[in-house]
Amino acid sequence: MRRIGLIEVYTGDGKGKTTASIGLAIRARAHNFKVCYISFHKNPSKFKYAEQNILKKLKIDVFCFAKKHPFCDKIDFNKLRKDCLCALDFIKEKIYPKGYDLLILDEINISIRDGFLKEEEVISLLKNKPKNLEIVLTGRGCPSKIIESADLVSEIKKIKHPFDKNIKARKGIEF
Amino acid sequence: MRRIGLIEVYTGDGKGKTTASIGLAIRARAHNFKVCYISFHKNPSKFKYAEQNILKKLKIDVFCFAKKHPFCDKIDFNKLRKDCLCALDFIKEKIYPKGYDLLILDEINISIRDGFLKEEEVISLLKNKPKNLEIVLTGRGCPSKIIESADLVSEIKKIKHPFDKNIKARKGIEF
Numbered sequence: 549m550r551r552i553g554l555i556e557v558y559t560g561d562g563k564g565k566t567t568a569s570i571g572l573a574i575r576a577r578a579h580n581f582k583v584c585y586i587s588f589h590k591n592p593s594k595f596k597y598a599e600q601n602i603l604k605k606l607k608i609d610v611f612c613f614a615k616k617h618p619f620c621d622k623i624d625f626n627k628l629r630k631d632c633l634c635a636l637d638f639i640k641e642k643i644y645p646k647g648y649d650l651l652i653l654d655e656i657n658i659s660i661r662d663g664f665l666k667e668e669e670v671i672s673l674l675k676n677k678p679k680n681l682e683i684v685l686t687g688r689g690c691p692s693k694i695i696e697s698a699d700l701v702s703e704i705k706k707i708k709h710p711f712d713k714n715i716k717a718r719k720g721i722e723f
Numbered sequence: 724m725r726r727i728g729l730i731e732v733y734t735g736d737g738k739g740k741t742t743a744s745i746g747l748a749i750r751a752r753a754h755n756f757k758v759c760y761i762s763f764h765k766n767p768s769k770f771k772y773a774e775q776n777i778l779k780k781l782k783i784d785v786f787c788f789a790k791k792h793p794f795c796d797k798i799d800f801n802k803l804r805k806d807c808l809c810a811l812d813f814i815k816e817k818i819y820p821k822g823y824d825l826l827i828l829d830e831i832n833i834s835i836r837d838g839f840l841k842e843e844e845v846i847s848l849l850k851n852k853p854k855n856l857e858i859v860l861t862g863r864g865c866p867s868k869i870i871e872s873a874d875l876v877s878e879i880k881k882i883k884h885p886f887d888k889n890i891k892a893r894k895g896i897e898f
Binding site for chain 2: 551554556557558560562563564565566567568569570571572574575576577578579581598599601602603606649650682695698699700701702703704705706707708709710713715718719720721723
């Protein structure tokens with residue numbers, strides 16, 4: 549691929565961050581790009597993220613790290629920090645050398661916001677990316693230093709959400 | 724399907740509106756939902772929206788109406804208004820009766836913002852939707868009356884975009 553890969557961030561409290569990253573994966577794959585999707589704080593064996601199955605079907609590589617969510621699960625901080633660091637090592641050692649065009653780090657902003665990853669650890673990861681690789685970071689609460697080092701940042705603001713009317717997350721729509 | 728379909732809006736000047744709707748289509752399809760994607764102001768024979776091919780491959784029905792864009796093409800206002808009205812008739816007569824679970828109206832907010840469709844025409848379309856059908860409207864400049872009638876609204880704000888650095892739209896990323 550000839551273009552230079554940029555850093556994209558999707559943050560904010562509205563619906564559409566992970567969903568946009570799934571859309572980006574699909575668009576890139578439609579052009580035969582080599583795509584890798586890595587989720588943080590999601591456990592597909594506990595909760596069915598059906599979209600991940602379609603990604604796999606389309607030959608997008610899917611990996612899940614740090615499978616506990618700080619808001620939804622009982623967590624051991626040190627264990628979760630270790631899991632997140634494992635993910636960074638995996639990316640550097642196993643993903644970067646493999647010539648991917650697009651790498652999605654879904655919900656990694658949560659890992660940084662809640663201190664499982666330090667800002668400088670993620671910035672160093674981004675700085676050392678292969679030149680052609682586009683990296684997408686999603687999750688609310690993206691810290692300002694990450695925003696500074698990104699080329700594209702969209703803040704997805706909640707104007708309205710059915711959760712406010714006590715409508716629970718719906719299969720096929722929210723997950 | 725048992726759940727009640729809601730109205731979702733993705734608007735704002737940032738990247739991620741169409742992309743989020745593609746992600747929603749994929750997630751819904753992953754649950755075997757029946758999905759229809761209708762674009763406004765996009766001409767796939769002029770510009771390759773490769774993501775539409777993946778949608779078709781996944782058995783999502785794809786239709787394109789009003790194929791000229793008010794910002795990018797020379798347009799005939801009356802012709803484009805007629806095309807948009809055709810789309811509304813098509814949705815009412817051909818899509819609503821067919822038991823879809825999710826209907827995406829990509830960039831329809833542009834049609835309303837630029838007067839090709841009147842707010843009340845779209846609101847009437849939304850009011851008469853089948854109960855179980857979830858409808859997603861995308862495009863910048865969503866008018867306030869549409870926002871009022873929606874259940875979920877995300878405003879995607881541009882914090883940064885590579886366009887500002889004169890980086891042009893990139894294949895596989897922006898289209």
